[in-house]
Amino acid sequence: MPLVLLATFNLCPDGEPGGDLLVAALAERGIESRWVCWDDPGIDWPAADLVAVRATWDYQRRHAEFVDWAHAVERSTPFLNGADVFAWNADKAYLLELAERVPVVPTALVDDRTLVPGLRAAVERHGPVVIKPRTGASGVGVVVLESVEDPRLQGLTRGPWVVQPLVESVRTRGETSVYVLDGRAVAQLHKQPGGAEIRVHELYGGETRAVDLDEASAAVALAAMEGAATVLGSSLDYGRVDLVEHDGRLVVGEVELIEPGLYLDVLPGLAEPFADLVAARLPGT
Numbered sequence: 588m589p590l591v592l593l594a595t596f597n598l599c600p601d602g603e604p605g606g607d608l609l610v611a612a613l614a615e616r617g618i619e620s621r622w623v624c625w626d627d628p629g630i631d632w633p634a635a636d637l638v639a640v641r642a643t644w645d646y647q648r649r650h651a652e653f654v655d656w657a658h659a660v661e662r663s664t665p666f667l668n669g670a671d672v673f674a675w676n677a678d679k680a681y682l683l684e685l686a687e688r689v690p691v692v693p694t695a696l697v698d699d700r701t702l703v704p705g706l707r708a709a710v711e712r713h714g715p716v717v718i719k720p721r722t723g724a725s726g727v728g729v730v731v732l733e734s735v736e737d738p739r740l741q742g743l744t745r746g747p748w749v750v751q752p753l754v755e756s757v758r759t760r761g762e763t764s765v766y767v768l769d770g771r772a773v774a775q776l777h778k779q780p781g782g783a784e785i786r787v788h789e790l791y792g793g794e795t796r797a798v799d800l801d802e803a804s805a806a807v808a809l810a811a812m813e814g815a816a817t818v819l820g821s822s823l824d825y826g827r828v829d830l831v832e833h834d835g836r837l838v839v840g841e842v843e844l845i846e847p848g849l850y851l852d853v854l855p856g857l858a859e860p861f862a863d864l865v866a867a868r869l870p871g872t
Contacts, residue, residue, distance in 0.1 A: 589618050589869050591619070592630070592638050593610075594640045596644055600622065604848075606642070608855050611858070616865075618862070622641075622642075625640070625653070636869055640657075642846060646845060650722050667864070668845070671821070672844050688814030690833075707735055715753040717785065720749075729786055757780060762779075763775060765808035766847075767825065768863075770812075772809055807830055812842070
């Protein structure tokens with residue numbers, strides 16, 4: 588029986604919510620799987636036939652260590668997507684490359700030296716803006732501001748950062764997430780922030796629900812995945828594409844290629860196509 592290791596982290600040792608559904612779906616396909624912490628020195632990675640990064644939700648704090656780990660493991664055991672993809676996707680500067688191929692929320696890069704002039708230019712161009720870490724996750728470090736005099740800037744998380752216009756539709760219409768597995772759009776979520784928030788995560792009062800996959804969202808998500816694959820020069824096994832409405836059209840907010848949560852507690856049926864993807868990628872199949 589082939590063995591697949593599902594990589595998680597030490598605060599979620601049993602995997603993502605609903606992760607038992609994925610283990611069961613893999614077992615139905617004759618595949619043994621286990622949730623393991625990516626930084627556990629006791630894991631025998633070469634003994635596995637495949638590694639699927641699933642819930643490594645501390646990678647943004649340990650970026651260099653995480654990417655080094657992925658490259659080291661990949662020398663003996665294949666990953667879904669792979670270490671080079673993880674390294675590219677962990678830095679939100681990828682949005683500038685993607686913007687040459689698909690509509691993306693306008694994005695500028697700033698660091699400690701260019702922070703003030705970069706923010707001034709963005710506010711003059713867009714009005715209210717959002718600044719967030721270039722390597723970040725879960726909405727940590729996101730600040731909405733209208734001026735470089737905003738005192739919250741003194742509490743910024745470590746840079747560098749990306750600066751984007753405030754997409755007001757997130758507060759009214761929310762955000763759409765489309766899962767693309769093995770080149771197919773297979774499922775869709777709707778995420779709505781709470782109150783005046785723009786962060787859709789449950790941690791900040793957001794709500795997530797499953798919705799029917801719609802053609803327009805699927806088309807943009809597929810184009811985003813194809814654009815990312817073109818930039819990287821390789822095929823992509825999976826991704827979640829987050830979409831928002833900006834200037835009257837759907838645009839890409841982010842493309843998650845490392846560890847996008849499957850929301851199996853909301854979308855339990857997503858375990859089946861993900862298990863099919865794993866089965867199709869096993870060596871020798």
